[in-house]
Amino acid sequence: MxxxxxxxxxxxxxxxxxxSEPGNERLALAQVAEAVAASGLPPARMERLKTxxxxxxxxxxxxxxxxxxxxxxxxxxxxxxxxxxxxxTDLGGEHEPGGSVEEPDLLLKLEGEQRARGWGLxxxxxxxxxxxxxxxxxxxxxxxxMRAGAAAAVPHTGGSEGGGDEEDL
Amino acid sequence: MRKTCEAAxxxxxxxxxxxxxxxxxxxxxxxxxxxxxxxxxxxxxRTVVLDFAHVGYINSTGIALIxxxxxxxxxxxxxxxxxxxxxxxxxxxxxxxxxxxIEVFGDLDAAVSQLAGPAT
Numbered sequence: 001m002x003x004x005x006x007x008x009x010x011x012x013x014x015x016x017x018x019x020s021e022p023g024n025e026r027l028a029l030a031q032v033a034e035a036v037a038a039s040g041l042p043p044a045r046m047e048r049l050k051t052x053x054x055x056x057x058x059x060x061x062x063x064x065x066x067x068x069x070x071x072x073x074x075x076x077x078x079x080x081x082x083x084x085x086x087x088x089t090d091l092g093g094e095h096e097p098g099g100s101v102e103e104p105d106l107l108l109k110l111e112g113e114q115r116a117r118g119w120g121l122x123x124x125x126x127x128x129x130x131x132x133x134x135x136x137x138x139x140x141x142x143x144x145x146m147r148a149g150a151a152a153a154v155p156h157t158g159g160s161e162g163g164g165d166e167e168d169l
Numbered sequence: 170m171r172k173t174c175e176a177a178x179x180x181x182x183x184x185x186x187x188x189x190x191x192x193x194x195x196x197x198x199x200x201x202x203x204x205x206x207x208x209x210x211x212x213x214x215r216t217v218v219l220d221f222a223h224v225g226y227i228n229s230t231g232i233a234l235i236x237x238x239x240x241x242x243x244x245x246x247x248x249x250x251x252x253x254x255x256x257x258x259x260x261x262x263x264x265x266x267x268x269x270x271i272e273v274f275g276d277l278d279a280a281v282s283q284l285a286g287p288a289t
Binding site for chain 2: 022023025026044047048051054055058104106107109110111112115116117118119120122123126
């Protein structure tokens with residue numbers, strides 16, 4: 001009988017930085033997708049992860065680094081057992097990861113009682129299995145967790161897990 | 170590489186069709202708004218189809234643009250439908266509840282034939 005054993009400890013799949021310029025979230029999502037291609041993440045969950053990475057990187061560029069190209073957004077991809085963990089770090093210190101904590105309500109938006117924007121954080125939370133935010137001085141990191149392998153078969157209910165270090169959203 | 174959003178507007182059986190190509194993000198605002206303007210001034214259509222068959226990427230700002238188009242259409246008592254969305258973006262339309270307000274069809278042919286009604 002054969003079995004496929006995953007490494008016991010965390011394994012870094014990629015680490016890179018992108019300049020804080022509009023559109024560079026596409027570079028980040030492409031590199032993350034390449035890094036996790038062999039992880040066993042089903043295609044639909046790969047698309048979810050790509051959207052979450054793009055949104056988190058966009059937030060880091062716009063809200064964290066204020067669109068300053070000289071300040072990079074750091075991206076690290078780690079596999080820890082069945083967990084794919086993507087950490088996206090800007091140097092904006094404490095800030096709301098989506099620029100807004102307001103829960104988007106489509107009907108309110110259609111009636112002009114809420115601005116049309118403000119979907120970024122909502123999308124991130126609904127795309128991944130868990131999301132954590134931490135700030136260490138100027139370093140502000142959003143950590144996205146997606147389960148690969150057998151764990152990915154567990155039905156996804158959306159939203160972020162409760163966690164001790166999760167930012168109060 | 171970033172693919173700028175482009176839009177082609179045409180009229181099919183009394184329905185305005187906006188065929189989008191490229192990426193629907195913040196850079197698409199001018200293109201999408203101009204296309205909607207052109208679509209509704211051509212013939213006062215009751216329905217506007219947004220066709221995403223050739224769109225590879227929609228981000229949160231693109232979702233906001235679609236919300237703005239939908240808000241304007243509702244104010245003008247027009248219906249907006251979508252076609253050609255990938256499974257992933259269909260899911261995003263569900264999560265954001267856009268699909269509660271925008272009927273989603275598999276492709277443009279299905280949308281247009283459904284809107285035209287049964288042949289007599």
